[in-house]
Amino acid sequence: MKTTLEVINGMVNDGVIGKYAIGGAVGATFYLEPLATADVDIFVMLSTAPGSSLLSLTPIYDYLRTRGCQVEGERVVVGDWPVQFLPAHSALEQEALAQSVETEVEGVRTRVLRAEHLVAIALKTGRAKDYARIVQFLDQDAIDADRLKRILMRHALVDKWEKFERKYLGG
Amino acid sequence: MDKDKERRKRLTSLPFSEKLKILAKLRDRDRAIAASGLRKKKVRQAVR
Numbered sequence: 107m108k109t110t111l112e113v114i115n116g117m118v119n120d121g122v123i124g125k126y127a128i129g130g131a132v133g134a135t136f137y138l139e140p141l142a143t144a145d146v147d148i149f150v151m152l153s154t155a156p157g158s159s160l161l162s163l164t165p166i167y168d169y170l171r172t173r174g175c176q177v178e179g180e181r182v183v184v185g186d187w188p189v190q191f192l193p194a195h196s197a198l199e200q201e202a203l204a205q206s207v208e209t210e211v212e213g214v215r216t217r218v219l220r221a222e223h224l225v226a227i228a229l230k231t232g233r234a235k236d237y238a239r240i241v242q243f244l245d246q247d248a249i250d251a252d253r254l255k256r257i258l259m260r261h262a263l264v265d266k267w268e269k270f271e272r273k274y275l276g277g
Numbered sequence: 278m279d280k281d282k283e284r285r286k287r288l289t290s291l292p293f294s295e296k297l298k299i300l301a302k303l304r305d306r307d308r309a310i311a312a313s314g315l316r317k318k319k320v321r322q323a324v325r
């Protein structure tokens with residue numbers, strides 16, 4: 107993971123990507139016990155290409171290809187980890203990125219999404235594995251309930267949370 | 278059950294770098310199982 111993060115930090119320094127933070131199962135592992143996963147989700151701020159309003163991952167792929175990284179579908183193998191770069195499209199993802207926390211992995215500086223944003227994004231994504239992860243956060247008392255509530259209210263996720271509670275927490 | 282809780286608590290309290298080393302081991306084990314052909318068919322494939 108050290109090599110992976112060094113390469114990604116290099117992309118920031120070279121202006122290929124803006125601010126980034128680790129999300130998904132690897133991000134959740136910052137707060138919980140290690141959660142098995144095959145890849146690393148990196149939420150990333152991208153700038154639009156000149157003359158276009160579209161966000162493109164092409165500069166990322168091009169940059170990494172020139173450094174010998176293999177593209178495998180939506181993922182790029184960086185160091186020894188497949189990485190999925192996820193542009194921060196929504197207001198929730200942009201807020202999550204802006205409020206991410208700094209940490210270090212084997213001496214390499216990086217950022218991780220806050221627990222409450224990981225939960226809100228999992229709720230919004232809504233796959234079975236996302237709901238299972240939310241239950242883990244709750245089981246391990248790893249979230250600030252007030253902070254989560256404010257996020258859910260800001261991003262119109264309260265109804266979805268209440269449905270999740272009724273279905274999975276018997277609330 | 279208490280032992281399981283203790284184990285989870287201990288794993289949760291590890292430094293992030295240590296947890297990531299465990300993740301890499303879990304990933305490598307998963308790849309080895311996949312490469313060996315031992316993995317069962319996915320349920321959805323099996324019931325078709």
